[in-house]
Amino acid sequence: MKINRRAFTGLMGTTLLGLGLAACGSGSGSSEGGATTFVIWDYETETSAQAIAWKRAIEIFKDRHPEVEVRTVEQTFEQLQKNAKIVLTGDDVPDVMEFNKGNSTSGQLASQGLITPLTDYAAKYGWDSALPASLQTTARYTEAGLMGAGDWYGVPNYGEYVFVYYNKDMFEQAGLTVPTTLEELESVCDAFVAQGIVPFAEAGSEYPMGQLWYQLVLTQADRNFVNAYQLFQGDVDWRADPIKAGTERLASWIGKGYVAADSAGLTAEDAGASFVAGRHPMFVSGSWWFARMVADIAGFEWDQFLFPGTDLYPGSSGNLWVVPANAKNPDLAAEFIDITLSEEVQAVFAQHGGLPVLGDPTTIEDDKTRVMTENFQEILDGDGLAFYPDWPVAGFYDQIVSAMQSLINGSKTGAEAMADLAAAYEEGKAEIVDV
Incomplete structure (x- = not known):
């Protein structure tokens, strides 16, 4: 568990065995020649609630799209923090990736035109009405990259x-x-x-x-x-x-x-x-x-x-799903994001000690996990998330x-x-x- 910088700033990234960004030559999605490859970048450990829940989301996505090859590429938080701005200027990019929220991270990518506005998708899938206001704050950024207003540039599916x-x-x-x-x-x-x-x-x-x-x-x-x-x-x-x-x-x-x-x-x-x-x-x-x-x-x-x-x-919310501006399959990316917000996947978060943003705490069997989730829901209901200092x-x-x-x-x-x-x-x- 990476307790150092991550926890104070709400960072949910952990150090994985992952591939260096410079070595991700096959990391971009494609839809050429009739074959579609859908690529996901994240930086979660295999045993984390996020990884377990997203694995189920990938299974659901594959059932819906058997013609699509799904490829996940493990990064580290540090790799993406350091190199995202460089890598995302090229064409060798994922279709969807996990990234940190805030002015100096997702906001900066948004202001530089490196990630795709998701406002239309938020309306299409109902994220703009389903997610609590304090979680939407981390998803929206102005043209200058300031959090809390403007277009949607990311979508959270868990909290902290x-x-x-x-x-x-x-x-x-x-x-x-x-x-x-x-x-x-x-x-x-x-x-x-x-x-x-x-x-x-x-x-x-x-x-x-x-x-x-x-x-x-x-x-x-x-x-x-x-x-x-x-x-x-x-x-x-x-x-x-x-x-x-x-x-x-x-x-x-x-x-x-x-x-x-x-x-x-x-x-x-x-x-x-x-x-x-x-x-x-x-x-x-x-x-x-x-x-x-x-x-x-x-x-x-x-x-x-x-x-x-x-x-x-x-x-705050956990990290965001963002869609690079040069992603080959933005519609599929939005659909995958929506799957991670589904009732089934949110329940997986809850059962494995994560904090679902749209989950039902009453379904959680473990007492401590249920209390943690119920308390989080109480905070969300009261618009009580104040982010990090x-x-x-x-x-x-x-x-x-x-x-x-x-x-x-x-x-x-x-x-x-x-x-x-x-x-x-x-x-x-x-x-x-x-x-």
């Missing part, structure tokens, strides 16, 4: 979000129950600190700490703030609430010992493994950790709950990591750390808005 994994045994031994308010959560943390236990498994050198910071900001925020921060539909005041309140709360949590003093140098893997080992009662991170928890936790009972005191949560501008991930480290080690105050972020944010925003 951040919640709290917790050690049920540690809670029960301390006589504590799942908190339902932010104040109750702080009382739980105080109780653990009093016992010499650091409440949160955290990491400052990668994404988890930034997710916690953003979640605390979101407890004081509304959709207008999210739209201003993520979509530039308004100005963001880095010296005022909700950013000021969320940052001050995080700084107070650090001071109270809710986060380990040495966590500034820890990675996401360190944090997750520490929770798995039973050293901390809580871990705030995403649904991409779920399969890891199921597979690796053996010494205690665990469960999950939504972060209390908020209606907004870090999360580093999405707005290029390079912001590293800036947020640096700010979080400075808060943990006390080298900067909350106001100083936010001033640094404000400068980077405004500079990046100007580069996008002024295009």
Whole structure:
């Protein structure tokens, strides 16, 4: 599982054995001489919910089109991130491919004319009415490549979000129950600190700490703030609430010992493994950790709950299906995308621990998987996905990591750390808005 960069930014890519892009000479779809080859590029591991669900989608597609040869080419997230703009300018392209969402990824390809507008297909197949609004945000881009408006350039068929994994045994031994308010959560943390236990498994050198910071900001925020921060539909005041309140709360949590003093140098893997080992009662991170928890936790009972005191949560659609502008079979690509959104394929997502965007949670047999899916549906119904804190501008991930480290080690105050972020944010925003 690639926990490094992927989880903080909502990236769902994992490193595969895949083929290098430069070596994909037979990677393009074709329909010459009466024979049609339909080519799919993705970067999911064979055991992931995505790969299992898409395998079923391919089987359905083949049943509908026995005359079409389907070829899947395994890439890696890193290959596509680095080389997509170069490869997609040629004719040796897939018919449909998995790609990351956001201004600097799918938005950039859209603004450069490298992927096909899918608005007409969205209307034809009903994606524009079936998918929740917060998921449609990641699918649509302006001519400048800004997420949230304009034509459809991609289609999500699974989701992801951040919640709290917790050690049920540690809670029960301390006589504590799942908190339902932010104040109750702080009382739980105080109780653990009093016992010499650091409440949160955290990491400052990668994404988890930034997710916690953003979640605390979101407890004081509304959709207008999210739209201003993520979509530039308004100005963001880095010296005022909700950013000021969320940052001050995080700084107070650090001071109270809710986060380990040495966590500034820890990675996401360190944090997750520490929770798995039973050293901390809580871990705030995403649904991409779920399969890891199921597979690796053996010494205690665990469960999950939504972060209390908020209606907004870090999360988004999963990666998008996009259709290269030079694809040979765009109509078949749209049909395949629609199959991945079918009731049958969405049910496969659900049964294997994925988060279907159009699934029925009541059909899920495993209790933990069903709760995770039901909670996600609750967030979707409330328009509660707030995306990820580093999405707005290029390079912001590293800036947020640096700010979080400075808060943990006390080298900067909350106001100083936010001033640094404000400068980077405004500079990046100007580069996008002024295009």
